[in-house]
Amino acid sequence: MSDEHLMPVYARQPLAFARGHGVWLETAEGESYLDALSGIAVCNLGHGHPAVVEALREQAGTLIHTSNLYRIPVQERLAERLCAVSGMERAFFCNSGAESNETAIKLARRHGHARGVETPRILVMDNAFHGRTLASLSATGNTRAQEGFAPLVEGFVRVPFDDLAAVEKAAGEYPDIVAVLVEPIQGEGGVQVPAEDYLERLRTLCDEQGWLLMLDEVQTGNGRTGEYFAGASARPDVITTAKGLGNGFPIAVCLARGEAAEALGPGSHGTTYGGNPLGCATALAVVDTLENEAIPAVREKGERLREKLREQLEPTGLVREIRGRGLILGIVLERDCAEVVELARDQGLLVNVTAGNVIRLLPPLVISDEEIDLLATRLGRAVAEFARRQEAS
Numbered sequence: 001m002s003d004e005h006l007m008p009v010y011a012r013q014p015l016a017f018a019r020g021h022g023v024w025l026e027t028a029e030g031e032s033y034l035d036a037l038s039g040i041a042v043c044n045l046g047h048g049h050p051a052v053v054e055a056l057r058e059q060a061g062t063l064i065h066t067s068n069l070y071r072i073p074v075q076e077r078l079a080e081r082l083c084a085v086s087g088m089e090r091a092f093f094c095n096s097g098a099e100s101n102e103t104a105i106k107l108a109r110r111h112g113h114a115r116g117v118e119t120p121r122i123l124v125m126d127n128a129f130h131g132r133t134l135a136s137l138s139a140t141g142n143t144r145a146q147e148g149f150a151p152l153v154e155g156f157v158r159v160p161f162d163d164l165a166a167v168e169k170a171a172g173e174y175p176d177i178v179a180v181l182v183e184p185i186q187g188e189g190g191v192q193v194p195a196e197d198y199l200e201r202l203r204t205l206c207d208e209q210g211w212l213l214m215l216d217e218v219q220t221g222n223g224r225t226g227e228y229f230a231g232a233s234a235r236p237d238v239i240t241t242a243k244g245l246g247n248g249f250p251i252a253v254c255l256a257r258g259e260a261a262e263a264l265g266p267g268s269h270g271t272t273y274g275g276n277p278l279g280c281a282t283a284l285a286v287v288d289t290l291e292n293e294a295i296p297a298v299r300e301k302g303e304r305l306r307e308k309l310r311e312q313l314e315p316t317g318l319v320r321e322i323r324g325r326g327l328i329l330g331i332v333l334e335r336d337c338a339e340v341v342e343l344a345r346d347q348g349l350l351v352n353v354t355a356g357n358v359i360r361l362l363p364p365l366v367i368s369d370e371e372i373d374l375l376a377t378r379l380g381r382a383v384a385e386f387a388r389r390q391e392a393s
């Protein structure tokens with residue numbers, strides 16, 4: 001096994017998996033790991049879920065791709081389903097979270113131009129993550145991710161997250177803002193949860209200013225927080241999502257309602273693969289299964305996980321805060337803790353660390369109570385070992 005022919009853009013761990021089942025991933029040698037990351041919020045129904053496998057198999061043997069030159073009945077059914085769960089009216093399907101945000105950015109600009117704004121701007125947040133394509137990277141609030149890619153795409157105004165006064169100030173300074181793009185909870189930014197009424201109040205400000213409210217639910221969508229979309233109740237104009245929509249099959253969507261839904265007309269946007277029969281049949285099975293099997297229990301499971309984490313982690317004296325909603329949780333430690341990833345791996349547990357000192361947990365939503373307890377016990381051991389090493393050094 002050699003990675004010398006891969007561009008070295010990832011700091012990969014020395015581990016490969018051969019198969020997966022539920023919350024478990026197994027190496028070719030038969031070692032099992034409890035996956036508390038779900039392939040970064042993707043496999044919300046776990047690995048090898050029979051409903052997903054069956055839909056993929058069935059559609060792969062029937063019809064995989066035709067292009068959007070023709071009508072695709074299963075794409076139309078998926079669009080209807082997603083509009084019903086989100087309160088949106090139209091869908092554009094693409095293949096990744098970054099592309100779904102590109103669509104939202106282009107849509108906002110078209111909307112602005114249609115209203116006579118010559119240089120439409122989009123308000124974005126510090127520490128946001130919206131993807132790696134040039135426009136979504138420009139919208140991202142992480143200078144490390146942007147390093148070396150100048151000139152970035154113009155037209156973004158940045159303010160601190162969860163700060164409505166800053167939004168009001170920007171409104172006064174930039175009359176050509178046409179939209180706000182925001183994550184309901186910042187995932188990559190360290191599982192930052194804003195004030196309870198943040199999105200509602202942002203909605204009111206958007207209404208006052210005539211701006212579109214666009215929610216990036218690439219990470220928070222598809223049941224992760226206990227609702228299909230974390231911010232749908234704030235009545236956004238646009239929602240983007242990807243990750244959990246295909247449970248591992250690459251499919252993404254930009255949903256819109258009202259004027260926003262009419263902004264992109266024939267020939268103004270497109271992608272060859274977007275919304276092909278294979279992706280849409282898979283996503284339809286995912287949406288159904290999430291709604292029927294997984295989402296109703298997410299809040300309760302999240303509460304159990306928090307409680308067990310508190311029991312296991314507080315004795316280490318290193319935990320500043322446990323935050324999140326449903327099954328997106330961030331454990332904020334008193335100090336940077338990248339090492340915890342390896343220490344957890346030694347315990348047979350897969351986790352991730354973001355923003356330096358936040359252990360991020362995104363387990364499959366189908367995790368059982370016993371597996372939740374095991375996750376907390378294993379993480380407790382890893383953090384206790386981290387604390388011991390910190391003391392010794």
Ligand SMILES: Cc1ncc(COP(=O)(O)O)c(C=O)c1O
Nearest residue numbers: 096097098129130131187218219
């Ligand atoms: C909130 C958010 N938006 C966009 C993206 C980019 O998605 P993708 O990697 O599928 O392009 C991510 C990925 O982590 C994300 O968390």
